[in-house]
Amino acid sequence: MVKSYIWFDGKLHEREMLKFDMLTHSLQYGSGIFEGIRVYKTKKGAGIFRLKDHMERFLRSAKIYDMKIDYTLNELEDAVIEVVKKNKIDSGYIRPFGFYNDTQIGLSVKDKKVSVGIAVVEFGRYFKSTEKGINCIVSSWRRINSEILPPQAKASGNYLNSIIASNEAKKFGADEAILLGSRGFVAEGPGENIFLIKNNELLTPSEESDILMGITRDSVIKIAENKGIIVKERLIHREELYTSDELFFCGTAAEITPISTVDKKSVGNNGKVGPFTKMISESYSEVTSGDNEEFDWITLC
Numbered sequence: 001m002v003k004s005y006i007w008f009d010g011k012l013h014e015r016e017m018l019k020f021d022m023l024t025h026s027l028q029y030g031s032g033i034f035e036g037i038r039v040y041k042t043k044k045g046a047g048i049f050r051l052k053d054h055m056e057r058f059l060r061s062a063k064i065y066d067m068k069i070d071y072t073l074n075e076l077e078d079a080v081i082e083v084v085k086k087n088k089i090d091s092g093y094i095r096p097f098g099f100y101n102d103t104q105i106g107l108s109v110k111d112k113k114v115s116v117g118i119a120v121v122e123f124g125r126y127f128k129s130t131e132k133g134i135n136c137i138v139s140s141w142r143r144i145n146s147e148i149l150p151p152q153a154k155a156s157g158n159y160l161n162s163i164i165a166s167n168e169a170k171k172f173g174a175d176e177a178i179l180l181g182s183r184g185f186v187a188e189g190p191g192e193n194i195f196l197i198k199n200n201e202l203l204t205p206s207e208e209s210d211i212l213m214g215i216t217r218d219s220v221i222k223i224a225e226n227k228g229i230i231v232k233e234r235l236i237h238r239e240e241l242y243t244s245d246e247l248f249f250c251g252t253a254a255e256i257t258p259i260s261t262v263d264k265k266s267v268g269n270n271g272k273v274g275p276f277t278k279m280i281s282e283s284y285s286e287v288t289s290g291d292n293e294e295f296d297w298i299t300l301c
């Protein structure tokens, strides 16, 4: 078996040698913060997509929770590059994770050390039916909001909200959930931001919609604007999901995933993948694979 390595607290370790206790604080209480980054095969070698932006968000998540990270942004970026190189992976998913490695029952993490681990794994498509589009339901669960758990921190505990919604969708035969925010407007998927096409304009829930400000969301906005498409970030009503011309999810894992039905209602032209989604999806692949160099988003390893 090929050995895999994890960067942990400053050093590379064989993955199978790293063991953690069941009473680890972050395992018990979800008190970790993390990132999800893709590395793509490019003609010039492995290229990490928007590395700096991801690690900046990692540090922002830490700040929200008063977690003291012992590494600078540059050191973290270098560590990611080092682990990708060491694992000789030219296409996959990188998982930086900041967590409390203390074994304790008490909740208090005041002055506790934050451990940082970085793993990379091979990873293909997140959704199998990406070509045709996936089936979604609007979840009966609401998205977390800043009064309860800050959505802007990519924190482990937040993902219980995502998991409960995703499980519900699967239980009802759908591929994925769409969550509404606390005010009843469309927020996002459990691990994806959402875009609508309506009258040749690209719409996406705005920051006040209880969303994670996704890096793919930002890439989509910039790619679309570069093509002269009008992009509007605003509050979006649930029923607009049903009446939009096209709908798609985006995210590091999901990349661009067309949505063909919501609550069993077909989107646009009988749920077929529409021209805007196709164009954005193709452009996104060109950018991530390094074939389009208009955006300076790739860190070669």
Ligand SMILES: Cc1ncc(COP(=O)(O)O)c(C=O)c1O
Pocket: 036, 162, 188, 189, 190, 191, 192, 193, 211, 212, 213, 214, 215, 216, 217, 250, 251, 252, 253
């Ligand atoms: C809740 C949530 N929304 C949106 C996204 C998309 O964010 P990004 O494009 O930065 O991966 C993710 C994935 O990280 C997520 O977990």
